[in-house]
Amino acid sequence: MxxxxxxxxxxxxxxxxxxxxxxxxxxxxxxxxxxxxxxxxxxxxxxxxxxxxxxxxxxxxxxxxxxxxxxxxxxxxxxxxxxxxxxxxxxxxxxxxxxxxxxxxxxxxxxxxxxxxxxxxxxxxxxxxxxxxxxxxxxxxxxxxxxxxxxxxxxxxxxxxxxxxxxxxxxxxxxxxxxxxxxxxxxxxxxxxxxRAAGWAVMGEHLAERYQQFFLIALGETILVTGLTFSGGDFSSTQAAAFTVSFVTTALLWRIYFHRAGHVLAEALRASERPGLLGESASWTHLVIVAGVLLTGVGYELVIAHPWGRTAPSWTIFVLGGPALFLAARARFEYEIFGRVSRSRVAGVLLLVALVPVGLRLPPTVVLVLAAVVLAAIAAGDGLRARGRPLEQPASPL
Structure with missing residues (x-):
């Protein structure tokens, strides 16, 4: 009993x-x-x-x-x-x-x-x-x-x-x-x-949905921070530009995350013979993904509040480091689902890091635009590669 x-x-x-x-x-x-x-x-x-x-x-x-x-x-x-x-x-x-x-x-x-x-x-x-x-x-x-x-x-x-x-x-x-x-x-x-959690019996689809939901929570937090900062500021044209670029960057983070790997996470867990192993690995990956989104959101607030002038060295941790951390974790996520890593994500991380010394000489809004351009190029590349092709099936090495 x-x-x-x-x-x-x-x-x-x-x-x-x-x-x-x-x-x-x-x-x-x-x-x-x-x-x-x-x-x-x-x-x-x-x-x-x-x-x-x-x-x-x-x-x-x-x-x-x-x-x-x-x-x-x-x-x-x-x-x-x-x-x-x-x-x-x-x-x-x-x-x-x-x-x-x-x-x-x-x-x-x-x-x-x-x-x-x-x-x-x-x-x-x-x-x-x-x-x-x-x-x-x-x-x-x-x-x-x-x-x-x-x-x-x-x-x-x-x-x-x-x-x-x-x-x-x-x-x-x-x-x-x-x-x-x-x-x-x-x-x-x-x-x-x-x-270890890797050997646990779990509801894989449920776990995938929970990770996706927390990622969306992190994106929602950046939207909240962006809106509060802009609404409480001077409403100037430079702030409006930074506000717009911040929103576009958030949309790009969403697009890059859910393209292919993020879209089939639930299917990958459902098809896995050991969903606990994939779920455990994805948990660590999503921790870093969310951290990258949070850092990026802090960059939004700094740029919207101070859109012009020189970029402080510590600000690059957020404006460029946040997207770089997100891309690095997203590359690992892609490996967990498909057993491969797109070269565009690796190149994006390296390019964002290389932009740090350049960004120190530029206004914060311009640095944010450069980060958005890198993300937009990756998202566009994803779209071009996927055009006309069926949805790729998960092939997790885990």
Whole structure:
């Protein structure tokens, strides 16, 4: 009886592969959360202080903590029945904790450190604890128990770092490294080995849709930042030009992502004999893709607010580095789906990097235009190669 009650939590053959309305509701928190990440990055760059690199590293750490919460929640709803009351409670509780993390983020390394850490640990420790109890004696309970033990160990530096400010950067870096090491290694335990996500049974189509939705959330955040910056500015012709180029760049990111590989991700996962392996790899890839989009969005705000003059060296990280990071991750994504990489994406990354010294001598709007031209050339090349050809079928080497 206990095994049957635990098995009721697992996805069955009649489960819909589509994301539920509750999951889409959950994603709304991350629209706000990603704006907090962007605002922190903008504040870091605008300060121009000697601690710029440290502050940027802190923002990256907070973003990685948010991604950990979102990605593991996506895996939970791909492995367990999202319509069950226990899983719905997990999603709603994770949603509230994520909102608290986002609210605390601007001052997470200052007076809101305890709030941020406790909210994060409420998900990281509370979620596997609840699932372990709900699964009862079901064999899958061993996986959630592993995650619980690793999260409990990582909770120590999270809490100590929150309470002792001088140790916070080092201990939080260690804690997050433990969380990501557990995820990458499969939360190994002595004598029991590991349980890597690559070997999990998941609803592949559902997982693909969740990655695509989070990518769209990141694009939506750039639209939000672009609109807010332009509407709050002088509404000048130069700002209007930067605003227009920013929108075009966002549309190009969308086009490049969904061309072929992004379009057939669900099919690739559905056809895979080991969807967990492809899903795990795609998770890391989408982390970098989203990071590239966020950096690009920060570049939009910097350019719209200061469309003319000289481009500051740190701005190139966002205006040129963001699209370059996106293209590099998109090239890996293409390899995951088709086992090849288009030369145009590699050339695009190299060209964007090569434009950095040139961009330092040009106005920010012109630098943004150059980045958009590179992306437009890649999108046009994709379209020309695909014209008249049937949709390519996935052939993942994974």
């Amino acid at each position: 206990t095994d049957q009650r635990g098995a009721a939590l697992l996805r069955g053959g009649i489960s819909s592969p589509r994301a539920t309305f509750l999951e889409l509701f959950f994603d709304l928190v991350f629209v706000f959360a990603l704006t907090r990440v962007s605002q922190r990055l903008i504040d870091d760059v605008s300060a121009h202080g000697p601690d710029l690199l440290r502050e940027l590293a802190e923002t990256v750490l907070l973003f990685l903590a948010l991604w950990m919460v979102w990605s593991l929640t996506a895996w939970v709803t791909s492995r367990y029945e999202p319509e069950s009351s226990a899983i719905q409670f997990v999603v709603v509780a994770s949603m509230f904790a994520s909102l608290v993390m986002a609210v605390a983020m601007p001052r997470a390394f200052a007076e809101r450190a305890v709030t941020f850490a406790v909210a994060y640990l409420a998900v990281q420790v509370g979620r596997p604890l609840l699932l372990t109890l709900a699964l009862r004696r079901h064999p899958r309970r061993s996986v959630t128990a592993r995650i619980l033990l690793w999260s409990a160990v990582a909770a120590v530096p999270w809490l100590v770092g929150a309470l002792v400010p001088v140790t916070r950067p080092v201990l939080w870096t260690l804690a997050l490294a433990l969380d990501y090491a557990g995820l990458a290694l499969g939360w190994p335990l002595p004598g029991l080995g590991s349980a």
